[in-house]
Amino acid sequence: xxxxAHISDLRLDGSDRATRRAERVRDxxxxxxxxxxxxxxxxxxxxxxxxxxxxxxxRLLGPREGGAPFPVLTCPGNHDSRAPCRKALLGxxxxxxxxxxxxxxxDAAVLMCDSSVPGRDEGELDAQTYAWIEETxxxxxxxxxxxxxxxxxxxALHHPLPDGYRLxxxxxxxxLLERRPEIAGIVTGHAHTPAATTxxxxxxxxxxxxxxxxxxxxxxxxxxxREAPPGLAFHVLDDEGRLTSHFRVVV
Numbered sequence: 001x002x003x004x005a006h007i008s009d010l011r012l013d014g015s016d017r018a019t020r021r022a023e024r025v026r027d028x029x030x031x032x033x034x035x036x037x038x039x040x041x042x043x044x045x046x047x048x049x050x051x052x053x054x055x056x057x058x059r060l061l062g063p064r065e066g067g068a069p070f071p072v073l074t075c076p077g078n079h080d081s082r083a084p085c086r087k088a089l090l091g092x093x094x095x096x097x098x099x100x101x102x103x104x105x106x107d108a109a110v111l112m113c114d115s116s117v118p119g120r121d122e123g124e125l126d127a128q129t130y131a132w133i134e135e136t137x138x139x140x141x142x143x144x145x146x147x148x149x150x151x152x153x154x155x156a157l158h159h160p161l162p163d164g165y166r167l168x169x170x171x172x173x174x175x176l177l178e179r180r181p182e183i184a185g186i187v188t189g190h191a192h193t194p195a196a197t198t199x200x201x202x203x204x205x206x207x208x209x210x211x212x213x214x215x216x217x218x219x220x221x222x223x224x225x226r227e228a229p230p231g232l233a234f235h236v237l238d239d240e241g242r243l244t245s246h247f248r249v250v251v
Contacts, residue, residue: 043077
């Protein structure tokens, strides 16, 4: 069984407000008394993609008081920049290619995939990323359930803002899932609202935002609720490959 915490859309911009909200979530997660195997951060870590914003992210999400209590796994979103993100959060030389990383646990694996398209708000998993996913899955035990994590949801969430900038060419992802039964589900960010649905017969869970919460069309005309508390999710991937998700707010 794998227990994963999940946050998204910190949108760190150097402001006290963004930092305080991220610190609240970080402190809540770091202080958990029970088992968590890793924290997933599904993009829009920075707001403008500057080196200073990623240095702030590394300070917030990196070692504190002897070290983070679990691995922190990240992938970029449309507000992120690949080179400084890779340098600050992965400790790798700056480079402009997709920021993909695989993390293998005892009972499962998580593939953090880069759905960002430099210079654009909509997303896409490019040919290099699809090839990397296939190669990584080929190297794993076929009985090990795998979770895919990236920024852009591949389906409509029934709000014009995230739906206008979702993952492109979702049929390519659907074909991958048809070929790969070991993929147990998908988790994303981008929408600033917790949501649960399905895609190509697999669970698709959208993590809540830290920076602000999306107001849905039937909740009123104002798009962003900046007063709502930041949110997080917990995902449990059990030994049968079933994904169960829980949502919390941090007051």
